[in-house]
Amino acid sequence: MDGATAFDLILSGDRTLFAIVRLSLTVTVLATLLAAVVAMPLGAAVALTRFPFRNVVIVVLNGLMGLPPVVVGLMVFLMLSRSGPLGEMGILFTPTAMTIAQAILVAPIIAALTRQLIEDLWTEYRDELTAMEVGPIGRVQTLLWDARFSLVTILLAGFGRAAAEVGTVMIVGGNIDGFTRVMTTTIALETSKGNLPLAIGLGIVLIALILAVNALAWSVREWAERHAG
Amino acid sequence: MKAHGLLIAFAATLLLLTPQAQAQDKSIVVASTTSTQDSGLFGHILPMFKAKTGIDVKVISQGTGQAIDTGRRGDADVVFVHAKAQEEKFVAEGFGVRRFDVMYNDFILIGPKSDPAGVKGGKDIVTALKAIEAKASPFVSRGDKSGTHAAELALWKVASIDPAGTKPSWYREIGQGMGAALNTASAMGAYVLSDRGTWLAFKTRDALEISIEGDKRLFNQYGIILVNPEKHAHAKKELGQAFIDWVISKEGQAAIASHTINGEQLFFPNAGGATN
Numbered sequence: 394m395d396g397a398t399a400f401d402l403i404l405s406g407d408r409t410l411f412a413i414v415r416l417s418l419t420v421t422v423l424a425t426l427l428a429a430v431v432a433m434p435l436g437a438a439v440a441l442t443r444f445p446f447r448n449v450v451i452v453v454l455n456g457l458m459g460l461p462p463v464v465v466g467l468m469v470f471l472m473l474s475r476s477g478p479l480g481e482m483g484i485l486f487t488p489t490a491m492t493i494a495q496a497i498l499v500a501p502i503i504a505a506l507t508r509q510l511i512e513d514l515w516t517e518y519r520d521e522l523t524a525m526e527v528g529p530i531g532r533v534q535t536l537l538w539d540a541r542f543s544l545v546t547i548l549l550a551g552f553g554r555a556a557a558e559v560g561t562v563m564i565v566g567g568n569i570d571g572f573t574r575v576m577t578t579t580i581a582l583e584t585s586k587g588n589l590p591l592a593i594g595l596g597i598v599l600i601a602l603i604l605a606v607n608a609l610a611w612s613v614r615e616w617a618e619r620h621a622g
Numbered sequence: 623m624k625a626h627g628l629l630i631a632f633a634a635t636l637l638l639l640t641p642q643a644q645a646q647d648k649s650i651v652v653a654s655t656t657s658t659q660d661s662g663l664f665g666h667i668l669p670m671f672k673a674k675t676g677i678d679v680k681v682i683s684q685g686t687g688q689a690i691d692t693g694r695r696g697d698a699d700v701v702f703v704h705a706k707a708q709e710e711k712f713v714a715e716g717f718g719v720r721r722f723d724v725m726y727n728d729f730i731l732i733g734p735k736s737d738p739a740g741v742k743g744g745k746d747i748v749t750a751l752k753a754i755e756a757k758a759s760p761f762v763s764r765g766d767k768s769g770t771h772a773a774e775l776a777l778w779k780v781a782s783i784d785p786a787g788t789k790p791s792w793y794r795e796i797g798q799g800m801g802a803a804l805n806t807a808s809a810m811g812a813y814v815l816s817d818r819g820t821w822l823a824f825k826t827r828d829a830l831e832i833s834i835e836g837d838k839r840l841f842n843q844y845g846i847i848l849v850n851p852e853k854h855a856h857a858k859k860e861l862g863q864a865f866i867d868w869v870i871s872k873e874g875q876a877a878i879a880s881h882t883i884n885g886e887q888l889f890f891p892n893a894g895g896a897t898n
Contacts, residue, residue: 475696475854483856485697486651486682567651567682570665585801586660587808587826 409571414602417575420488420562421555424495425503429548432500436507437533441515454508457501462560469494469565486567491575494561499551506547511536542621545614549607556603576602649678650861653690653698655769656799658844659683661819661888666881671868677861685799687767693717693847696854699862702869704769704817704844718847722870725878725889729773729840730821732804733813733833741813747837751781758792760812761785762803765795769842774815777839804830817842819888844889846870869893 439450471477473485484490514536522532537544559577566573568582576599583592658664659681668679682692686703693701694717701718703709712718731750733741739759741750754761763786764771775786785793796806800820807814808828821832834840846866849857868874875891882888 475856480696486680567680569651569680569682572680585656585799585805587801587805587824589826 410598412571413574413576413579414598416488416573417556417577417599418602418606420491420495420575421552424492424555425499425548425552427492427496428500428551429503432502432504433507433537433544433547434533436504437511437537438529439504440508440511441532441536442529451505451508454501454505458505460498460501462498462558463564465494465498466561466564469497469561473565485565486569486573488566488573490565491562491573494565495555495558498558498561499555502554503547503551506550507537507544510540510543510547514540542614542618545610549610552606553603556599556606648676648861649680650699650858650865651680651682651697652700652702652865653682653684653688653692654702655686655689655704656683656801657704657770657817657820658702660799660801661817661823661881662883663819663878663881663889667869667874667877670877671865671874674873675864675868677864679865685764685766685768685771687772693849696849696857699849699858700846700865701849702844702846704842705772706843706845708769708772709845709847713847717850717853719850721845721847722866722893724844724846724869724893725875725891726841726843727818727889728835729770729815729842730818730832731813731834732807732816732821732830734807734811735829735831736811737833738811739813742831742833744834745836747777747834747839748781750834751778751783754792754813755781755783755785755790758790760792760794760807760810762807762810762812762814763793763795764800764803764815765797766799768799770800770815770817773840773842777815780839822883822886822888843892 436454439447439454469490470485472479473482473490474480475483475485518536518539522535527535557577559581562568562573562575563578563581566575566578568574568578574582576595580592580595580599583589583595654664660683664679664681668681672678682689682698684692686705686708689698689701689703690705690708690712692698693712694715701709701712702724709718709721713721731741731747733739739750739754739757741753744750753759763774765786778785786795794806794810794812796803798806800816801824803814804816804820804824805826806812808826808830811829813833818835846869848859848862848866851857851859869878870893875893878889878891879887
């Protein structure tokens with residue numbers, strides 16, 4: 394990519410750039426969805442049940458929203474390294490490892506925000522669901538479904554966090570050219586090579602991508618809300 | 623239930639993300655330094671190796687200390703770095719099979735054009751370091767246990783100065799790669815020790831220039847080592863050895879020599895067999 398600016402690369406449809414963008418999106422979207430599958434029901438369950446030390450769990454969940462990416466990266470690295478407990482899998486320095494690490498990073502954000510959202514919604518639904526004698530699992534399902542449009546915003550918060558971070562993917566992905574190199578690690582690399590115009594160009598591309606994903610999600614939400622009556 | 627189907631779909635997609643199944647995966651992981659990557663050497667020689675053998679080389683570029691540690695953990699098949707003492711220790715401990723010389727270039731002292739320590743044009747790196755200390759001119763150190771960092775510390779030792787120990791305010795350890803160190807030196811108007819390859823490939827030189835070059839003590843040797851399969855059974859012995867054999871072969875050495883930036887050769891091949 395030496396010498397060329399990011400805009401030249403986009404205009405010329407540079408294949409390397411597209412591969413990097415595609416990998417960034419794949420890893421980030423998969424990580425967000427993977428985290429959501431676990432974290433949304435978990436957040437809702439915490440919101441709807443009463444158990445000992447529940448306040449502690451909520452504080453911890455909220456606190457974990459600030460998990461430092463580099464620490465998550467290091468922990469996943471130590472797990473997946475050949476000398477670590479899961480080394481047999483041999484997935485360190487692969488996109489799979491990057492997806493897992495980002496899912497761990499994003500899961501607390503989704504769980505904590507879902508917990509708050511569902512708890513607020515519960516005050517509206519309590520009488521009705523109690524009268525209908527809906528069980529705990531039914532409550533989680535009902536409330537998650539009825540909050541689905543707001544949950545999209547929570548997904549986007551998770552996506553934004555994953556798309557913007559460089560610490561975990563650098564450590565567990567290794568920034569391998571053509572294999573685990575994503576937008577943020579490319580920007581970091583080009584910066585370190587003193588290739589500042591290309592780095593800032595790629596930065597603008599990344600911001601545009603994140604905006605585009607948000608715009609898409611917004612339109613889908615608008616459309617769905619209208620059709621849901 | 624729906625959620626189960628979703629989970630299975632995710633798991634399947636995750637598996638698909640790792641492009642080839644392990645069995646037919648004809649690729650190796652090479653832990654190397656920032657200088658070989660940032661100078662564009664791998665971008666130049668790896669396509670030639672791939673064309674000849676069909677082997678994909680995945681390069682993780684780290685400081686030499688970290689790269690050797692990656693090999694020690696078994697997370698790479700080959701280590702390609704530039705700090706002979708650390709490399710020989712790696713082999714002696716049984717983590718590496720044998721060490722081969724590959725190529726050399728040299729370190730250079732980079733400094734601001736204003737030359738606050740008045741060292742420009744000299745041939746003696748040790749005199750220059752003493753002048754930098756005497757004038758308390760800003761000096762950026764890699765501080766990351768890389769090969770260049772090790773070389774820098776060794777040169778301070780020859781000058782009988784210990785800035786890493788005494789930590790004077792003019793000595794700034796940044797703990798980052800060569801490119802980042804050059805960026806920082808440029809912004810601070812500081813001196814910095816660099817390998818020539820990274821300097822030649824570096825884009826934002828601004829107020830920086832070469833202050834000292836040509837001292838014999840600035841010699842910079844690169845070596846390559848296969849990670850020992852006796853320590854890490856999964857290490858790809860045949861493919862890794864094929865890469866090493868090629869790098870030190872006539873063909874690989876010619877490929878290294880043909881890498882230039884603006885007509886200037888970056889690395890000088892000098893393979894001559896195993897060194898231990």
